[in-house]
Each structure stands twice: as C-alpha cells, then as structure tokens.
Amino acid sequence: MCLAHMSESGLEQKYIKEAFDTNWVVPLGPNVNGFEKDLEEFVSPIDNGQLTVDNSKRVVALSSGTAAVHLALIACGVKAGDEVIVQSFTFCASSHPITYLGATPVFVDSEKETWNMDPELLEVAIKDRIAKTGRKPKAIVPVALYGMPYRIDEIMAIANKYDIPVIEDAAEGFGSRFNGQMLGTFGKYGVLSFNGNKMITTSGGGALICNGEASPKSSPKGKDLGIHTADKMWYGLLKEFAEENRNKPTEAESILWEALKGKGIGEKFRRQHIIDDFIVDFFCADKALTLEIDGGYHHYPPQMKSDVERTEALSRLGYIEIRFSNEEVLGDIDGVLQKILNFCNALPSKKSHPSRLTPNPSPEGEGNFKSHPLGGDLEGADEQWREIMMYATQYRESYPYYQHEKIGFNYRMSNICAGIGRGQMTIVDEHIAHHKHVQKLYEELLADVKGVTVHKQPEASPQPSPEGKGALQSHPLGGDLEGAYDSNYWLCTITLDPDLKIKGQENAYKTVVQGAVGGAAGVIHVADSATTDCQPNDNVEALRVFMDAAGVEARPVWKPMHKQPVYKNAPAYVNGVSEAIFKVGMCLPAGPYVSDDDVKYIVETIKSAIA
Numbered sequence: 001m002c003l004a005h006m007s008e009s010g011l012e013q014k015y016i017k018e019a020f021d022t023n024w025v026v027p028l029g030p031n032v033n034g035f036e037k038d039l040e041e042f043v044s045p046i047d048n049g050q051l052t053v054d055n056s057k058r059v060v061a062l063s064s065g066t067a068a069v070h071l072a073l074i075a076c077g078v079k080a081g082d083e084v085i086v087q088s089f090t091f092c093a094s095s096h097p098i099t100y101l102g103a104t105p106v107f108v109d110s111e112k113e114t115w116n117m118d119p120e121l122l123e124v125a126i127k128d129r130i131a132k133t134g135r136k137p138k139a140i141v142p143v144a145l146y147g148m149p150y151r152i153d154e155i156m157a158i159a160n161k162y163d164i165p166v167i168e169d170a171a172e173g174f175g176s177r178f179n180g181q182m183l184g185t186f187g188k189y190g191v192l193s194f195n196g197n198k199m200i201t202t203s204g205g206g207a208l209i210c211n212g213e214a215s216p217k218s219s220p221k222g223k224d225l226g227i228h229t230a231d232k233m234w235y236g237l238l239k240e241f242a243e244e245n246r247n248k249p250t251e252a253e254s255i256l257w258e259a260l261k262g263k264g265i266g267e268k269f270r271r272q273h274i275i276d277d278f279i280v281d282f283f284c285a286d287k288a289l290t291l292e293i294d295g296g297y298h299h300y301p302p303q304m305k306s307d308v309e310r311t312e313a314l315s316r317l318g319y320i321e322i323r324f325s326n327e328e329v330l331g332d333i334d335g336v337l338q339k340i341l342n343f344c345n346a347l348p349s350k351k352s353h354p355s356r357l358t359p360n361p362s363p364e365g366e367g368n369f370k371s372h373p374l375g376g377d378l379e380g381a382d383e384q385w386r387e388i389m390m391y392a393t394q395y396r397e398s399y400p401y402y403q404h405e406k407i408g409f410n411y412r413m414s415n416i417c418a419g420i421g422r423g424q425m426t427i428v429d430e431h432i433a434h435h436k437h438v439q440k441l442y443e444e445l446l447a448d449v450k451g452v453t454v455h456k457q458p459e460a461s462p463q464p465s466p467e468g469k470g471a472l473q474s475h476p477l478g479g480d481l482e483g484a485y486d487s488n489y490w491l492c493t494i495t496l497d498p499d500l501k502i503k504g505q506e507n508a509y510k511t512v513v514q515g516a517v518g519g520a521a522g523v524i525h526v527a528d529s530a531t532t533d534c535q536p537n538d539n540v541e542a543l544r545v546f547m548d549a550a551g552v553e554a555r556p557v558w559k560p561m562h563k564q565p566v567y568k569n570a571p572a573y574v575n576g577v578s579e580a581i582f583k584v585g586m587c588l589p590a591g592p593y594v595s596d597d598d599v600k601y602i603v604e605t606i607k608s609a610i611a
Contacts, residue, residue, distance in 0.1 A: 001491055001553055002591035004201045006420075007427045015419030027063075027393075029415035031422055036061050038425040039192070039207055042175075043182040057185055058210040058385035061413035061421070062392055065171040065193030065206035069141070070097035071391050071411065072167040072189035072208055075384065076139045078103050083133070083571070085125055086141040087117040087150075087169070088560040089578035093193075094143050094169045095561050106137060107562040107572040111151070113458045114485070115581055117142045119154035123315075125573040126162055127322065134342035140166045144173025144183050145558070146587070147199075147435075147490035148457060152178050152186050159187075161288075161318060163348040167191065171206065174199045175432040177486040184209045189384070197591075199431050199490055200424035202417040208388055212380030235274065242279050246272040252293050252329040253281060259337050265344060276317060278310060287347040290314060291340065292323045320347065431592055432488050438590045438599055439489040445603040451500035452606060455493045455585075457485040493557060495584040501611040502542035509541060534563040537583050544586065546609040552602050557585035 006012050015031050024030060039059040062068050078084055080102030086095050088107035095105040108125050111118040122140065129137055140159050142150040152168070159166045166187030170176070173183040174192050184190025190209035194202040249257070249271075260266040260282070273283035275290070282291035311321050322343060324336050390396075395408030413421075443454045496502075509530045535541075536556045547554045559582055562572035588602060 001555065001587060001589050002197045002199075003593045004196045004203075005427075005431065005592035007423050009426070010423075011426055012420045012423030015422045016416055019415045019419050024415045027410075027412035027414045029418075031415045031418035032061050032413055035202075035413070035418040035421040035425070036207070038422060039209075042425065042428070043185050043190075043209060056212065056381060058381045060208045060210070060385060060388045060392055061202075061418055062206045062208060062411045063413055064093075064204060064411075065169075065191055065195065066093040066097060067392070067409070067411040068171075068189075068191040068193075068206045068208040069093060069167065069169060070100060071388050071409070072191060073097055073101060073103070073139060074391055075387055076165045076167065076188065078138045082138045083129055083135070084139045084141060085122065085129075085137045085164075086561070087143040087145075088562045088572060088574070089115060089145055089558060089581070090143040090169065090561060091171075091558055092561065092564070093171065094141055095567070098141075103138070105561070105567065105570050107560070107567070107570060107574070109560075109562075109572075109574040110145075110577045110581070112577055114148045114150060115145050115455070115578070116148060116150035117155060118575060118577070119151050119158060121573050121575060122155060123158050125571075126158070126164070127320075128573070129571070130342050130346045131322075131339040132342075134338075134345050136162055136164055136346040138164070140164055140187075141169050142166065143169040144171075144176055146493055147173045147176050147488040149173065149176050149178040149183055149485050149487060152183070156186055161315065161320060165189075171195075172198070172490045173488060174490075175428060176488040179484050180486075185211055187211065194421060194424075199435070199488055200421065200428050202413065202421040202424070205413050205417050205421065207413075210381045210384035210388060212384060238274050238277070238279060242272040242274055245279065250293065250326065252324075252326040255333055256282070256291070256293065256324075256329050256336065259333050260340070263337060263341065265341070268344070275314065275319065278314065280314075280321075284344065286349050287344055288319050289343055289347060290319050290321045292321060293329060294323075294326055434592050434594075435489040435492075435590050436487075438594055439487075439492050441596060441599045442492050442494070442588065442603070445600065446494065446606070449603075449607060449610075451497040451610070453495045453497075455495065457487045489590060491587045492590045494586050494588060495581065496537070496539050496543065496586065498537055498539070498584065500539050502539045502546060502609050503611050504546060505538050505542040505611070507542070508538035508545070509535070534559065534579060534582070536585070540584060540586055543606065543609050547602075547605055550605045552605055553589060555587045557582055557587060 019025055019029065019031055022030075036059045039061070040057055043057055043059070060071075062071070073084065078098070078101050082101075082103040083106050084098045084103055085106045085108055086098065087110070089110045095107075098105045106125055106129060108117050108121050110116055111120075126137060129135070140155065142152065142155050144150060156166060168184050168187045168190040170184035170190050171193035174194075176183045178186070184192060188211060190211065192207040192209065194200055194205040194207070196203060253271075257266065257271060260269055268284045268286055269291075270283045270285070271281070273280050273290075275283065280290040281293050283289070311323075314321050320343070322339070329336050391406075391408050392411040393408060394402075394410060395404055395406045397403040397405055439454075439456075443456060446452050446454050512527055512530045514526065540556060544554050544556065560578040561567050562570065562574060563579060563582075589598070
C-alpha cells in the first residue's frame with residue numbers, strides 16, 4: 001500500500017553508520033536529537049511566507065505512534081475509570097492506549113465529507129456523558145483518517161468551550177495541513193507515526209508534539225460573560241420581555257427554580273437573563289451555563305427562526321445550553337436536577353479559570369508566558385516536553401541511583417532508527433508531493449468509471465498571500481497552502497456503489513482467510529467463520545480478491561471501533577456514516593514506489609474486474 005522508500009543519496013545509511021562508528025546504538029544520541037529538531041522545524045508555523053522556528057513546539061521521538069497516544073493520555077491526567085472521546089473510524093492504536101490506562105473509550109462517529117470526527121456529534125457526546133456521569137471526558141482524540149484533515153476549527157472550539165484537552169492523532173496525517181497549519185499542532189498534543197508504511201519511516205517509531213497549553217480564547221465578539229446587547233432600545237424591549245416572564249413563570253420554571261434553591265445552587269443562577277439578543281430561562285455566569293425549559297417562544301430577534309440556530313448562536317458566544325421539556329421537569333425533577341448538578345460539577349469555574357472566554361493577556365504582563373500566534377505557550381511546551389521525556393525514559397528521579405516516584409515506560413526512539421528518520425526528512429516533501437500526484441491520477445482515470453468514486457478532500461478556495469494578490473503562499477519546506485484542507489493522501493481511497501457487480505462476487509466470503517491481509521508479520525488468529533455481523537459488501541471483497549490475483553494490494557477501509565467485538569460495551573455516539581463507508585470503501589496503493597504506469601495498471605485492473 002505504501003512501501004518504505006529510502007533517499008537516493010543514501011543519507012539514512014550515513015546516519016546509521018555514524019551511530020555504529022560512535023557506538024551510539026542506544027535510545028538516545030545525536031540522531032535522536034537531530035531528528036527531533038528536524039521535526040520541530042517541519043511543523044513550525046509560517047509567518048508571511050517565511051518559516052518561523054521559535055521553539056513553540058517541542059517534539060519527543062518515541063518507539064511508536066501508539067506509545068505517543070499512550071503518553072499523551074497520561075500527560076492529560078487520564079486514569080482508571082475516566083472516559084476519553086475518540087474517533088470511531090480509525091485504527092485500533094487510537095483507542096487501545098485508553099484501555100491500557102483502565103479508562104473507557106467513548107466513540108464518536110464521522111461526518112461524510114472528511115470521514116473524520118463529526119463535531120456536532122462530539123458535542124452531543126460531551127453533554128450526554130456529563131449528564132450521565134457528572135464528569136467531563138478527560139480528552140478528545142480526533143484522527144486524520146488516511147491523511148485527511150479533520151474539522152479541527154470546530155473541534156477545537158468545542159474542546160475550548162468545555163475545557164477538554166485535544167490529542168490530535170495525526171499518525172496518518174504527517175505533512176497534512178488545515179488552513180496552512182500542520183496537523184498535530186492545534187491541540188495540546190499531536191501524535192505522529194513513522195511505521196514502515198507511513199509517509200516517512202524510521203523502521204518503527206513515532207513522535208509526540210508538545211504544543212503547550214492552549215491560549216485562552218475570547219468570544220467571537222470579544223465580549224466577556226454578562227449582558228451583551230449593545231442596542232439600548234432593543235435591550236429595553238428585551239428587558240420588558242424578561243421582566244414579564246420572570247413575574248409570570250410557567251409551572252415548570254417555578255418548580256425548577258425552587259429545586260435549584262433547595263439544592264443550594266439557586267444563588268449561582270439568574271432567572272430570565274439577557275445574553276446578546278436572547279433571553280435565557282436560567283443562567284449561571286460561573287459556569288457559562290444556560291438552561292432552557294421548552295424554549296420555543298424565545299426567538300428574539302425574529303430572524304432567529306429555530307431553537308437550533310439559537311443554541312448555535314449562544315455556543316459561538318461561548319455558552320453551553322442544556323434543554324429540558326416541561327414534561328421532564330414536571331415528571332422527573334430529581335433527574336433534571338441531577339443532570340444540572342452534573343454539568344455544574346464538571347464544567348470549569350470562571351473564577352478558578354480566569355482565562356476562560358477572556359482575551360489573552362499581553363506578553364508584557366507580570367508572570368505571563370510569551371504566547372505563540374497559533375496557540376500555545378513557549379514555557380508550556382517546554383514543560384510538556386520535559387514531562388513526556390521523563391515518562392518515555394522510565395521516569396527516573398535526580399539521584400545517583402535509580403529512584404522512581406511515578407511509573408515510566410521504555411518508549412524512547414533508538415539512535416539507529418532516528419538515523420533513518422533524519423535521512424527520510426530530506427525527502428519528506430517529495431513523498432508528500434508524490435502521494436498528491438497519485439491521488440490526482442486516480443481522480444482523473446476513475447472519473448468516468450461508473451459505480452466507483454474516489455474520495456477527495458472538501459474543496460476550499462486558496463488562501464490569499466499576505467500581499468493580498470491572491471497568490472498561494474508557499475511553504476519553505478515545499479508545497480502550497482491550498483486552503484482549508486490540504487491532505488497528504490497517505491492512502492488513496494475509493495467507494496463502490498452497492499449495486500456494482502464484480503467478477504467472482506458470488507464467491508465472496510465463502511472461505512475463511514488463512515493468512516494475514518496486512519497483518520503484523522503474517523501473525524493472526526485464525527477466525528472460526530468467514531463472515532462477521534459487520535463487513536464490507538460482497539463486491540468490495542470480490543474486488544480485493546480480484547486485484548490480489550493481479551498483483552495489486554488493496555484493502556478495506558478501517559472497521560469502525562464501535563463495531564469491534566472488543567469494544568462492544570463501550571459508549572458510542574453514531575450516525576451510521578463510518579459503518580456505511582466501511583461497507584463500500586477500499587484503499588488503493590499510493591506510496592513512492594507507485595509509478596504513473598502502476599496507477600494506470602491498477603485502474604485498468606479495476607475496470608476489468610467489473611462484470
């Protein structure tokens with residue numbers, strides 16, 4: 001699918017030889033340090049078209065991408081009994097480390113465009129977990145499936161609202177960008193993989209990007225909590241509505257208000273509060289939390305035609321809204337109150353988190369960190385890097401003998417593997433450009449093949465240059481900033497219409513697979529049956545077998561984690577997207593050894609397979 005490809009200059013062998021010649025054959029040394037610096041430069045931001053390396057991002061080279069996920073979870077404080085939200089449509093390395101810690105993965109399904117985490121479903125999951133458990137998930141793990149950027153702007157906005165750290169699993173997305181910024185540099189941590197089939201390889205290995213704490217976010221209108229409406233006449237009208245509703249509450253509102261006071265949290269809430277152009281039934285400034293009882297009549301101004309639009313507008317201002325029907329309040333006030341208490345306990349306090357929804361203080365302020373323009377603090381990244389480094393090297397304390405106060409791991413990358421990585425970094429731009437070229441060829445050659453669709457990144461207009469002339473900005477390390485989505489196309493993917501007929505389709509799933517299809521060293525547990533309750537359609541399996549006979553490696557897309565037997569009891573918030581794609585999706589070869597003639601041969605093989 002993506003075979004490891006060494007540089008023509010043989011720099012990988014040069015660095016390896018240096019390691020042997022100097023006897024640096026352990027998991028530390030010049031190659032490890034050099035590789036980490038190369039990675040820090042590669043993911044650094046661009047300022048007016050120029051690369052800016054300012055140590056705002058720190059990188060730790062590790063033994064695998066799985067190890068990077070594991071250490072990031074530990075650094076985010078994940079412990080046994082906690083919950084972590086993770087994309088369901090992914091490889092198991094995104095979710096397995098959660099279970100290593102005794103925590104529970106909470107799976108969130110995908111949206112149709114990128115096949116990655118659905119932001120709307122993400123917020124549904126967060127609210128529901130808080131309501132059910134009284135605690136927030138400890139982290140959010142979006143995944144760059146096959147290199148495709150996720151909707152990171154929306155994901156980060158939701159994560160910031162609930163104060164939940166984001167661990168970007170960019171293992172398949174090395175070199176992919178969103179709005180010109182490298183994946184893995186938006187969240188608190190970013191995960192990279194250098195497995196033998198990735199964009200570049202270190203034989204086996206990975207890395208963790210430390211981005212520092214996320215910079216405080218202000219509301220889109222630059223307003224703090226409180227009354228926002230600027231128009232005095234309009235505010236006067238809203239105030240009249242609010243006073244009238246406060247003096248004439250519904251039965252459900254009266255019961256909830258008395259219940260809130262009975263639990264001692266009534267003083268934290270205001271009734272019929274005005275926020276921007278809206279009146280909310282109950283408002284807790286300390287938690288930026290609003291409560292709506294039915295809410296169907298609170299459409300101010302008139303153009304706000306639906307509760308959904310109203311909720312989204314409040315969300316953009318930084319408020320969390322939870323809704324209850326009159327029937328819920330009247331029929332189960334204890335249950336409603338418990339859900340409200342769960343939110344109050346789980347959400348950060350504005351008093352204890354003064355940065356929440358307020359502008360970032362100036363760098364000159366006393367005790368403030370110097371902020372990075374794309375988010376993160378320089379000192380914060382260093383602190384994260386130091387802690388991750390400790391965990392990766394058995395967490396040894398500063399004594400002349402080995403003393404351990406925390407459990408550490410043997411996760412540091414070897415100096416020999418890092419030597420391969422240093423050589424690979426000299427050709428990473430060539431690899432990314434080649435993958436994009438192969439993707440374009442597939443798109444062109446399969447455009448007219450009925451029943452076969454090449455999955456592409458969402459279209460976006462190019463970002464104008466700083467000079468405002470409309471030209472694309474060039475990245476100093478190669479490539480153009482092509483708009484919001486800039487996938488590396490690690491693997492190219494297609495979908496087959498369910499009614500497409502493939503030669504030999506009648507024999508699909510008739511025989512139990514004896515060997516591994518992409519398994520580690522061919523080692524697998526032989527299945528008892530040729531079928532499962534969730535599998536690709538017969539035509540997908542038939543095409544895989546047909547292409548295998550023609551010497552072409554093709555595979556189904558990842559099976560969603562929420563459909564894996566090992567996770568049958570894990571909470572899942574699904575919309576059917578990932579399962580539907582799994583049934584029709586297939587990955588095609590895309591690596592540096594795949595030539596134009598190979599792509600043509602692959603496409604002709606697909607055409608000849610169609611009955």
